[in-house]
Amino acid sequence: MQxxxxxxxxxxxxxxxxxxxxxxxxxxxxxxxxxxxALEKISQKPDLIILDVMMPKxxxxxxxxxxxxxxxxxxxxxIFLTAKASEQDEVLGLNIGADDFIQKPISPxxxxxxxxxxxxxLETSQTEISNVAEIKAGPLTINKEKxxxxxAGKQIVFPKKEFEILAYLxxxxxxxxxxxxxxxxxxxxxIFVVERTIDVHVRKIREKLGDYADLIETIKGVGYRFxxxx
Numbered sequence: 001m002q003x004x005x006x007x008x009x010x011x012x013x014x015x016x017x018x019x020x021x022x023x024x025x026x027x028x029x030x031x032x033x034x035x036x037x038a039l040e041k042i043s044q045k046p047d048l049i050i051l052d053v054m055m056p057k058x059x060x061x062x063x064x065x066x067x068x069x070x071x072x073x074x075x076x077x078x079i080f081l082t083a084k085a086s087e088q089d090e091v092l093g094l095n096i097g098a099d100d101f102i103q104k105p106i107s108p109x110x111x112x113x114x115x116x117x118x119x120x121x122l123e124t125s126q127t128e129i130s131n132v133a134e135i136k137a138g139p140l141t142i143n144k145e146k147x148x149x150x151x152a153g154k155q156i157v158f159p160k161k162e163f164e165i166l167a168y169l170x171x172x173x174x175x176x177x178x179x180x181x182x183x184x185x186x187x188x189x190x191i192f193v194v195e196r197t198i199d200v201h202v203r204k205i206r207e208k209l210g211d212y213a214d215l216i217e218t219i220k221g222v223g224y225r226f227x228x229x230x
Contacts (some may be wrong), residue, residue, distance in 0.1 A: 064080070
């Protein structure tokens with residue numbers, strides 16, 4: 001079965017150009033020219049979404065947020081196309097639920113490489129989920145299959161990347177994870193994400209953990225560790 005990609009951009013020339021290159025690689029491409037149309041065509045159940053940030057009526061951030069609110073598409077890779085390159089824009093996009101950024105003007109080879117990389121990561125994470133569905137660490141119960149977290153019996157909702165970082169750290173209590181290792185394993189080596197992004201995500205995770213925020217320990221100048229009971 002062909003892998004389906006939803007390609008969303010308000011510039012017709014860019015859509016046609018990228019569609020051609022993706023079809024050449026064997027992908028089936030569903031096109032949309034604005035955010036509203038993208039949300040209508042999501043019913044065709046794409047395996048990956050390529051989404052322009054700057055669009056009229058509804059920008060890419062809003063579209064991404066709406067897609068992530070749909071249970072069926074919580075884990076579908078979303079790649080942002082953007083003319084913006086600031087760290088603030090990148091952090092905003094990642095917090096909303098984007099998996100990757102590609103800056104315009106777009107290299108078709110780079111786009112295809114990123115698409116394949118994100119699809120491989122999705123396949124790997126699904127395999128891991130099937131192998132280890134639940135993590136119990138102290139007062140936390142993390143269900144990787146349902147993307148749910150229970151803290152001292154109370155359910156807490158985490159955005160995708162925050163959930164992945166929490167599950168990643170909690171999977172090995174007592175182990176120190178370097179920031180670059182977290183970046184590599186959560187976002188992939190082919191994706192450029194600044195180290196500060198990790199700190200932002202961890203801060204938000206701690207806020208949600210409340211009285212249990214100290215379960216995640218900072219190892220100054222190195223990275224993070226999930227507190228061990230031992």
